[in-house]
Amino acid sequence: MPTTRRGLGLLLASTGVAITGQGMVTAAAPLLAASLTRDPFAVSAVTAASYAAWLIVGLPAGALVDRWPRRAVLVSTDLARAVVLGVLALLIATGYASVPALIVAVFLVGVGSCFFDPAAQAAIPAVVGRDKTALTHANGKMWALDTFGRSLAGPPLGAATFGVAAALPFGLDAGAFLASAVLLLGLPRLNSSPPTNGCHQAILPAIRAGLVFLFTHAELRLLAFGMAAYNLAYNIAFATLVLFVQDRLHLGDLGFGLLLAVMAVGGIAGGWVAPRIATHVPARVVYAGALAAQGLAWAAVLLSANVWVSCAALALVGLASTTVSVVGGAARQLLTPDEMLGRMVSATRLLGIGAAALGALIGGAVASLWGIAAPFVGAAALLTVFCALFIASVATRPSSAE
Template sequence: MARAARRRGRGAHGVVPLLAATGVSVTGDGAFLAAAPLLAASLTRDPLAVAAVTAAFFVPWLVIGLPAGALVDRWNRRRVMLAADLVRALVLTVAAALVVTGGVSVPALVAAVLAVGAAQCFFDSAAQATIPAVAGRDKDALAHVNGRFWALDTIGRGLLGPPLGSAAFALARALPFAIDAASFLVSAWLVRRLPHTGTAGAAREGLLSAVRAGLRHVFRTRELWVLALSLGAYNCGFNLVLATFVLYATDVLAVPAAAYGALVAAGAVGGVVAGWRARALTRRLSYRQTTALALGVQALVWLGVLAGANVWMTGVLLAVGGAGATLTSVAVGSTRQALTPDDLLGRVVAAFRLFGMGAAGLGALMGGVLARLFGLSAPFLAASSLVAAAALLAWPRRPRAQRMPASWGGGPAGRGSGRGARQGARRASATVSVVKWHGRQRRGRAPRPKRRRDSSPVTLSGADLLLVGLFSARQRRHAILMAELAEAVTALGARVVGCVVQRRGVSDGGVKAMDRPYSSRTLVSAGKAREIALAREESGADVVVFLPPLTDHQRDVLAELVGCPVISSTDLRA
């Protein structure tokens, strides 16, 4: 009990300053995003020059996003966040001084926006990669922290930041930049309160090779690339409509220009509420189910806005759509944190941001073209069709028990026998032995296994595997050990579709306790066993491979819990 309380205390000690720093930082970003175009418009009436100032904030993600993620994996993430905040504070202090002295120009403003955007690439990648280090990788914990994270992001960028930036600019042109610089100094002070998590331990390889390794992990892990495509579809569909929504609101809904901001803010309010309740809303859903439902909700929202043509109904539907957007961010963020080794997490975050922003830009361009060619209703119909199709593709299929190796004995009668099966077994690159219970069904009771067991070979060639690693918190080579296991099973013809890592035991006694199983039945706690079972179901893995050795009894119980064969790394060497 006392040990669990201490663990919760350490988590709270790390999560609170991280969320507070993120909230302050993104509020500064929102204020800056509103104030910079206003300053540009006061300097020039050239639309291209004004648009260049806004675009400069997103260009760094397209240019240096992936290298920034690779460097975040290599450096101490706490120091990266601290440096990013200090750089942004310095840049904005200089910008405020230029405004006061009258030396500001559009090129100088664009340069300042580029510098702030580049620092944001590092801060955001490091902040999201730090979440599992301070909160753990439990599904409920990740949903809770990510829900708060994205709720604060929505508050800062959508609700507080832009009004603060525009109001401060109306008082004094330099004021929003000075306030923004101060916000980043506060964020830096909060970051200093984060616990020391050390470096991610990424290998010292070339920057291009490191970027390729991150992309390779995304596209070789089924859950990640499915959710990456889902996120792209969501952003593309959302921006298909949003690009010309101001015209629809003013021309069709007759919304006054002064009230347009309040209408759009309804989506942010829905996102904040959903983010704050994300753990409760997603507790009974898998990550892919959450994403698929959010995509389906967006499709219904756009159809409802188009059919209703009523400003009040539109406000309510936008709030529902905003809730779906936040839950999508929570599901995607939690998935990549749960299925990505710590030394790859910065690169995976950057890859998702690059993919999401690219899809958003493409959607905005497509929305403008469709509205020009076919009218203001066309983007709504196109967006609904796109996200509805994505929802069907994102919804997880039934666990693929029928695709498990037939030699395990779980398939239909006659499967895994015959000449073809024997030839396939001889062609297999590797087989391992697992235990199969022979039980007798009792009326009114669950099957009770007898003591008689026999071994059946499990063919790894062509199978999809979920890897599970259990480590001491002091084990610095955990990512390397998991990578070595992945290489070993890949060499045998298998494909890694997911990864679950647990690290525990910070004190000396806790480190020694890692040599003893948490449970003689399952090796891990009941909650962790359920997390592994859920990861297996979502990834559709055929076999679960534990890095630590397993007893026959542990293998049996775990196989029954996760619904597929369970082996250990020692079985690969047997």
């Protein structure tokens, strides 16, 4: 039985607190790395550590989430991340911080996310039920809070508090995770579904079963491809956006930060718009529209080379990004049995992160070979192809995520 609105309120409150703390560390971690070393590879390794956690731990974490009580997973990972960041803050405050210690801390916090994120996504249908409208509205609120904390509020707070004391943003994030854990204690137990034969599969067969389910389910497979395609093209263009902004739009660091803030505002608006779209439009049509919107936005940025047009275009990218996250998340929750939800979220997230990393590498290489305009051309061209493929899929087979 779905729990009351209080359960969703607790999930949303914990998300807002914890994600804002994570947004602070997103800004503070590279600042700390740069204060400890001027080696570009070492600084980049700090950012890469979070992605490495998903690549190494993501799939096993999803399988374990599907067999453990989800409230226990949420609370324990928040507490573990609070301890890691508390220790890091202590090392910084006492002058014992180092780049290896920072990399380990970022990796461990990323490992926590590998468990927390699938458990949180799997908890939503347990809290609000499996009605499509209820799921899309819950996901819309969740992703709007995520965008607000991770991209709009958290990074400026992280940079500002780092300027006051290097340990402060990490200590505050530790406190945010503790507060999130306390809030989540108010949820019901949210037990995972019992295994059908009375015992759980071993981890590797469980991972294999989840992947087989994903890639043999036509709708889930298509939505996973859509998310990967969206992330691939986005990061091809975004990887060198800062150079385009500096060279073609003639904006400095503050101007670039404001453009990113505009994108975040578009993302927050997407959390409000997406549920209203998803109620009437099949997921595949939404994905086709989002892919087209992103392609048009990058083309507008390139062809106009105008600050105000770029602001509008990046707001559209933010709106499209949140929309596909909301619609895709709700569709997965509707189409996936409860005992598989952790694995579906982890596998889809892994594909999305892998595509994002690949896109960033491609974007950098393309810009090096053919100039800073080339990634926008390439991204727009790819998005046109991906959009056409989704339109073709809509024409040949109706969506089952209704």
